[in-house]
Amino acid sequence: MAKSIIDGLFGKSPISPLQKHMTSVHSCISELKGFMVAIHQQDWGKAEEIRSAIGRKEGEADILKKKLRLSLPSTFMMPFSRRDLLDLLLIQDSIANITKDVSGLMINRKMTLPNEIFDDVIELTDVCIKTSATALKAVNELDELLETAFGNRERKVVNSIIEDVNDLESKSDKIQHEIRTKLFPLEKDLPPVDVMFYYRAVEWLGELADAAQKVGSRLEVLLAK
Amino acid sequence: MEIIANYGSVLLILAIVFGLFMAWGVGANDVANAMGTSVGSGAITIKQAIIIAVIFEFAGAVLAGGEVTATIRKGILDATLFTEAPHLLVYGMLASLLAAGFWLLIASSLGWPVSTTHSIVGAIVGFGAVGVGADAVAWGKVGKIAMSWIVSPILAGSIAFMLFRSLQNLIIDTSKPFENAKKYVPFYMFLVGFVISLVTIFKGLKHVGLSFDTQTSYLLAVGFGLLVAAIGTVTIRRIHLDPNENKDFHFTSMEKVFGVLMIITAAAMAFAHGSNDVANAIGPLAAIYSVIDSGGLIGSKSSLPVGILLVGGGGIVLGLITYGHKVIATVGTGITQLTPSRGFAATLAAAATVVIASGTGLPVSTTQVLVGAVLGVGLARGMAALDLRMINKIFLSWLITLPAGAMMSVLFFFAFKGAFGA
Numbered sequence: 001m002a003k004s005i006i007d008g009l010f011g012k013s014p015i016s017p018l019q020k021h022m023t024s025v026h027s028c029i030s031e032l033k034g035f036m037v038a039i040h041q042q043d044w045g046k047a048e049e050i051r052s053a054i055g056r057k058e059g060e061a062d063i064l065k066k067k068l069r070l071s072l073p074s075t076f077m078m079p080f081s082r083r084d085l086l087d088l089l090l091i092q093d094s095i096a097n098i099t100k101d102v103s104g105l106m107i108n109r110k111m112t113l114p115n116e117i118f119d120d121v122i123e124l125t126d127v128c129i130k131t132s133a134t135a136l137k138a139v140n141e142l143d144e145l146l147e148t149a150f151g152n153r154e155r156k157v158v159n160s161i162i163e164d165v166n167d168l169e170s171k172s173d174k175i176q177h178e179i180r181t182k183l184f185p186l187e188k189d190l191p192p193v194d195v196m197f198y199y200r201a202v203e204w205l206g207e208l209a210d211a212a213q214k215v216g217s218r219l220e221v222l223l224a225k
Numbered sequence: 226m227e228i229i230a231n232y233g234s235v236l237l238i239l240a241i242v243f244g245l246f247m248a249w250g251v252g253a254n255d256v257a258n259a260m261g262t263s264v265g266s267g268a269i270t271i272k273q274a275i276i277i278a279v280i281f282e283f284a285g286a287v288l289a290g291g292e293v294t295a296t297i298r299k300g301i302l303d304a305t306l307f308t309e310a311p312h313l314l315v316y317g318m319l320a321s322l323l324a325a326g327f328w329l330l331i332a333s334s335l336g337w338p339v340s341t342t343h344s345i346v347g348a349i350v351g352f353g354a355v356g357v358g359a360d361a362v363a364w365g366k367v368g369k370i371a372m373s374w375i376v377s378p379i380l381a382g383s384i385a386f387m388l389f390r391s392l393q394n395l396i397i398d399t400s401k402p403f404e405n406a407k408k409y410v411p412f413y414m415f416l417v418g419f420v421i422s423l424v425t426i427f428k429g430l431k432h433v434g435l436s437f438d439t440q441t442s443y444l445l446a447v448g449f450g451l452l453v454a455a456i457g458t459v460t461i462r463r464i465h466l467d468p469n470e471n472k473d474f475h476f477t478s479m480e481k482v483f484g485v486l487m488i489i490t491a492a493a494m495a496f497a498h499g500s501n502d503v504a505n506a507i508g509p510l511a512a513i514y515s516v517i518d519s520g521g522l523i524g525s526k527s528s529l530p531v532g533i534l535l536v537g538g539g540g541i542v543l544g545l546i547t548y549g550h551k552v553i554a555t556v557g558t559g560i561t562q563l564t565p566s567r568g569f570a571a572t573l574a575a576a577a578t579v580v581i582a583s584g585t586g587l588p589v590s591t592t593q594v595l596v597g598a599v600l601g602v603g604l605a606r607g608m609a610a611l612d613l614r615m616i617n618k619i620f621l622s623w624l625i626t627l628p629a630g631a632m633m634s635v636l637f638f639f640a641f642k643g644a645f646g647a
Contacts, residue, residue: 004552005338005592005615006261009599010560013609075614079606147476147564149389149607151398225606 011076014068014085015142021064021092022139022215028057028096029132029208033125035103039111040118051103058096065093079150080222088218092139095132095211102204109197114186117179117198124175124205131168131212137161138219145223155223165216172209176202228312229521232645236315237517243322244510245540250329251341251502252544256282257552258592259498260491262575262599264557266568268487271557275550277488278495279542285499285583286538289425291432291529292586293501294537296366297345297508298515298529300586302353306361311521316645317356318509320637321348321630325505328630332622339622340590344630345505346370351631356638373587374623377578378597385574385601392566393605396479403466406482410461411454413573414489418453420577421493422446428584429500432529453489460485476564483565490572497579498591499541505588507537562609567602574598593619 031054038047068089072082105111113121138161141154148154179202187195229236260274269277307314325344332339346367353361396405423446426437437445461482470477511533516522563571575591575598582589596615603611 004258004261004556005596005618006258006265006599007556007560008338008618009596009611009615010265010562010608011610011612013562015609072610073612073614075612077600077603077611077613078609079603144475146607146609147566148398149393149605151393153398153400 011073012071013146014072014078015146017064017068017071018085018089018092019140019142021061021068021089022136024057024061024064025092025096026132026136028054028061029099030129031057032099032103032208033122033129035106036122036125039106040113042112044107044110047107051107054100054103058100061093061096065089079146080225084218084222084225088215088222091211091214091218095208095215098204098208098211102201102208105197105204106201109194111194111197111201113198113201114183114190116186117182120175120179120182121202121205124172124179124202127168127172127175128205128208128212131165131172131209134161134165134168135212135215135219138165138216150223150225158223159220162216162220165213169209169213172206176206228646229315229517233517233520236319236645237513240315240319240322240510240513241536243319243326244506244536245543247322247326247341247345247506248503248537248540249544249547250326251506252282252541252546253548254329254333254544254552255341255502255591256495256498256541256545256549257556258595259494260553261556261560262563262568262572262595263487263491263494264553265560266484266487266563266565268484268565268568269491271550271554273488274491274553274557275545277492278545278549278553281492281495282499282503282541282545283538285496285501286503286541287531287534288433289429289496289500289580289583290503290507290534290537292428293504293583293588294432294508294511294529294534296370296586296588297349297504298512300366301346301349301363301370302357302361303363306357311516312645313357313642315513315516316641317349317352317634317638318512320352320356320634320641321345322506322509323637324348324351324630324633328626328633332626337622337625338592338618339626340592341502341505342588342590343374343623343626345509346588347627347630348634349509350627352634352638355631355635356642370587373582373585373589374593377582377587377589377594378600381574381578381594381598382601382604384577385571385598386605388574389567389570389602389605389607392570393607397476397566402476402479403482406479407461407464410482410486411458413486413569414457415450415454417450417486417489417493417573417576419446419450421496421580422449424580424584425496425500428586432534433531457485457489480565483569486569487565487572490569490576493576493580494572497576497583499538500583501579501589502591503534503537503541506540507533508588510536567607570607571595571598571602574601 031050035050138158141158145154183198256278260278263269264271264274325348328344350362350367395409396402399405426442426445464481466478511529575595578594579591602608
């Protein structure tokens with residue numbers, strides 16, 4: 001049976017695979033809070049369990065990423081640039097990668113956080129997860145955006161969600177700042193190498209929120225075309 | 226003249242058989258493309274598509290197919306050159322039908338998407354230029370036809386772009402898309418009915434022996450548009466906003482309204498397709514008939530017998546029923562990203578372009594016009610992903626089809642000459 005021209009004209013939409021990828025990424029980062037709590041309680045069995053779940057979800061996201069990349073030939077005409085879409089995909093994926101890195105570092109060093117900063121670290125983790133959730137919400141608006149052919153009205157809706165993402169990211173910056181302020185006076189009583197890695201862990205958590213924010217700003221570029 | 230007298234009925238029967246075969250091919254293959262966007266948008270089922278296609282392809286062929294048939298029949302070749310040897314015209318047209326039919330068979334078995342229109346025009350030009358002489362071809366008219374193959378998809382694309390933008394601004398990108406859809410869709414329905422009927426009344430109906438003055442024509446077209454809008458409005462009223470279905474995706478109810486509109490647009494598309502593509506099959510048949518009927522006189526002003534249009538319409542319907550439904554199913558269900566709103570914009574733009582081409586007597590490729598229209602919606606950021614490789618394929622199919630059709634028809638032309646005598 002000959003494939004008709006009309007049939008062949010319609011390519012597979014990249015929007016739903018992109019949303020699936022972000023959903024999978026978000027489910028990966030959502031594990032982080034339970035992980036932090038388990039680490040703090042020194043429940044290494046549970047922490048290891050969660051870490052492997054994070055690894056598995058990161059792998060799933062990777063597969064989705066590769067699949068989407070392969071299904072986007074350069075001959076596609078899309079309502080946004082192919083470059084922007086692939087960038088967005090890469091940034092989404094970095095959230096899962098950082099999550100995996102943070103959890104890996106913490107469990108390998110059996111990192112127990114000082115009680116003084118624990119609450120703040122949990123709050124930071126919460127904010128990171130929320131930032132990612134809000135970015136996911138924005139990405140999930142893409143089918144509405146397409147339906148309205150990227151009309152002004154719907155773009156405003158998405159832009160306001162992206163504002164929320166930005167606010168959450170600033171909040172994460174603030175908490176990071178607080179943690180560092182609290183950590184500094186403790187430095188002299190703690191093993192120096194541990195302190196170094198506390199800073200590193202906090203920095204990576206901050207990068208999670210940054211990455212989620214970048215998802216938002218890349219989406220903004222995608223809309224503007 | 227002798228040959229016509231001796232073999233007239235044999236040649237005519239051959240012509241009817243070949244013509245029916247071509248019309249069957251149009252129904253079996255091409256209709257699927259014309260209906261593809263309607264079925265693909267999910268607005269109508271395959272069964273509905275076939276019923277719509279059967280009725281409106283036939284109506285389009287009979288009511289509005291006359292002008293393009295006249296072009297194929299006597300526009301491409303300079304008929305006066307055949308006065309001395311009218312049988313050559315009969316051989317040539319037979320050869321063209323056969324060549325185009327064969328080429329379509331070969332191409333579709335190889336999976337190449339080729340156009341019926343290009344095959345038949347290539348074949349007629351081929352036998353005319355090689356079999357008779359370059360003077361026999363009305364190159365001016367052929368140039369116009371070739372231009373229309375480039376212009377028609379671009380025109381359809383521009384109409385689709387503007388149409389879709391108007392939908393976006395008036396209906397889709399508003400605070401109340403469902404309510405606005407109900408408010409404005411009847412107007413678009415009127416537009417569909419008005420455009421199609423206007424072109425048909427002005428250009429098509431004279432071939433079935435009906436004619437109206439300008440004022441009556443406009444009044445009739447307005448009346449028909451209002452009728453379509455009225456039927457549509459009644460149907461739309463029955464659709465109610467269901468908040469549940471709009472939870473995940475806010476536009477489900479709105480798209481349902483467009484679904485109703487899509488049924489009307491699908492009918493318009495089938496009508497347009499019938500009006501343009503039936504000529505590919507029966508244009509040559511009409512030419513042969515008029516030569517044989519007049520006993521070998523060329524250029525007699527005899528009008529197109531309605532019976533021949535009926536043969537064409539009947540052939541298309543036959544092709545649809547025997548084979549076309551399978552092809553519609555394959556084409557339509559492969560297109561998943563098309564929503565009724567986009568399907569409507571693209572299909573209406575294509576239908577209007579094709580009907581205008583039919584009215585002007587230009588044989589265009591419905592499929593390629595539709596491709597242009599879909600790309601127009603894509604340019605308005607309305608489509609998720611369109612594969613532009615298809616545009617290369619279209620150019621490639623031009624490059625192959627025109628010479629292939631031409632060469633085969635030359636071959637058959639000399640074969641007929643050998644069989645029935647020069």
